[in-house]
Amino acid sequence: MPDLFSAKRKENVERVAPLAARMRPRRLADYVGQNQIIGPGKLLRRLIEADRLGSIILYGPPGVGKTTLGEIIATETKRRFVELSATASGVKDLRDVIESARRRLEDDACRTCLFIDEIHRFNKSQQDVLLPDVENGVIALIGATTQNPFFALTPALVSRSRIFELQSLLPEDIQAIIRHAIVDKIHGFGLQDIQLDSEALEFLVETADGDARRALGGLEVGVLSSSDRPLIFTKELARESVQRKAIVYDSGDTHYDCASALIKSIRGSDVDAGMYWLARMLEGGEDVRFLSRRLVILASEDIGNADPRSLLVATAAMQAIEFVGLPECQLALAQAVSYLALAPKSNACTRAIAEARHDVREKSVLPVPRHLQDKHYAGAKRLGRGEGYAYAHDAPDAIAKQEYLGVERCYYRPTNRGLERDLGERVAEIRRRLKESRQLQVDASASEAHE
Numbered sequence: 001m002p003d004l005f006s007a008k009r010k011e012n013v014e015r016v017a018p019l020a021a022r023m024r025p026r027r028l029a030d031y032v033g034q035n036q037i038i039g040p041g042k043l044l045r046r047l048i049e050a051d052r053l054g055s056i057i058l059y060g061p062p063g064v065g066k067t068t069l070g071e072i073i074a075t076e077t078k079r080r081f082v083e084l085s086a087t088a089s090g091v092k093d094l095r096d097v098i099e100s101a102r103r104r105l106e107d108d109a110c111r112t113c114l115f116i117d118e119i120h121r122f123n124k125s126q127q128d129v130l131l132p133d134v135e136n137g138v139i140a141l142i143g144a145t146t147q148n149p150f151f152a153l154t155p156a157l158v159s160r161s162r163i164f165e166l167q168s169l170l171p172e173d174i175q176a177i178i179r180h181a182i183v184d185k186i187h188g189f190g191l192q193d194i195q196l197d198s199e200a201l202e203f204l205v206e207t208a209d210g211d212a213r214r215a216l217g218g219l220e221v222g223v224l225s226s227s228d229r230p231l232i233f234t235k236e237l238a239r240e241s242v243q244r245k246a247i248v249y250d251s252g253d254t255h256y257d258c259a260s261a262l263i264k265s266i267r268g269s270d271v272d273a274g275m276y277w278l279a280r281m282l283e284g285g286e287d288v289r290f291l292s293r294r295l296v297i298l299a300s301e302d303i304g305n306a307d308p309r310s311l312l313v314a315t316a317a318m319q320a321i322e323f324v325g326l327p328e329c330q331l332a333l334a335q336a337v338s339y340l341a342l343a344p345k346s347n348a349c350t351r352a353i354a355e356a357r358h359d360v361r362e363k364s365v366l367p368v369p370r371h372l373q374d375k376h377y378a379g380a381k382r383l384g385r386g387e388g389y390a391y392a393h394d395a396p397d398a399i400a401k402q403e404y405l406g407v408e409r410c411y412y413r414p415t416n417r418g419l420e421r422d423l424g425e426r427v428a429e430i431r432r433r434l435k436e437s438r439q440l441q442v443d444a445s446a447s448e449a450h451e
Helices: 004-016 043-049 066-076 091-110 124-136 155-159 171-183 199-209 212-225 235-242 252-268 271-283 290-306 309-322 330-343 348-362 420-450
Strands: 054-057 080-085 112-117 139-145 160-165 194-196 231-232
Touching: 004 271, 043 066, 043 160, 054 066, 066 080, 066 112, 066 139, 080 091, 091 124, 091 139, 124 139, 124 155, 124 199, 139 330, 171 194, 171 199, 171 212, 194 199, 199 212, 199 235, 212 231, 252 271, 252 290, 252 330, 271 290, 290 309, 290 330, 290 348, 290 420, 309 330
Parallel strands: 054 139, 054 160, 080 112, 112 139, 194 231
Antiparallel strands: none
8 A cells, every 4th residue: 555644745745846846857868968878879777678787887967867867767667766875874874775775685585786876985895795796786886976086995895886876957947947847747847837947947957067057046046036027037036146167176077177178288288278277176175285386397397497487487486375365366267377388398307208218117227427527526636536527617609528427318399489499490500519528438448448
């Protein structure tokens, strides 16, 4: 006999639930977006249709349908849906849920989908509790996380699960969700004399950033806060309803991805892209010291001697943020980003030190030539330390013809960009003179051996 009291209570809860919760689709056919994983013929859809789910991790930004998809999977596969939040649950809760799932499976052959929201907040021991029953199929785990599971979850749990990445919803997906909420008579507004202006729709979509919950939240606030009927939902009303746009930024993937985009944009000399990624990180609350460190590294790594002033600009910006702090130090960071982006690029120094260190690690260590050895201590002269050293300033152009390494190696190869174009000509001349000196020493040694 159906539990009428429970059904009535559920109906009352749904009636007062936020619009985003009420508008969650109940069937896979009504699910919007994520065609890359649940489109026709895609793996997750095939697993659902064949009822061969196993355990999965749904990974993606907020508001893209992870919880909704978990509920739909349980419904489509006729399993009991049990939801836990990793922020409010512990080992005891997990063990209770797993034991109940085991009893249902033994008594009624009823299978259980355990949905764990924010699963990355479970520590290692909590995640390990899941392993035996995930592996034995007592529960079908559906973990939802905004963090990269390969970093945030234990390797043991990842190896027992299939990872599906959900992406931010497309603008057309958000539009479809908003329009459906307006006309839906059961869970939405059922029109209610609401006319959504095209500019308002575009504004809600733009500020949502692919987050359906944010878009529906703005729509709901606008409708419920206005007593006008019929309601002309204008862009001004949408702007008031959304207030300040929330910037999704975390210390995980977003932090590293944005930092990577910033550096690669500057390296690629796209000053506008560099400025955008700087702004994105500042708006997200990024540590300005981290930004300044990355710019100092880039100045040497990607510009180097093509424009040595780049390092001065970057280090000056680093000092400026300590003097003035936010928000004013954004000006110094913006100046540094624009200068570095437009500077000529060279990674000759980066390659040079990498190759030299490789030789130190992998090849025989070269001894310091005797004439370059330190002679400023008692007894150095008797050992012959520093004997035969030619003082560079006594030579023309301060380039003494003597050996400094003992073998011929070429690490620094200047580019033909910026100042390195001139340095290339100079280094070629210096190497020519040093090579002459090396050849003279070889000839002298051969002559002594002959005598």
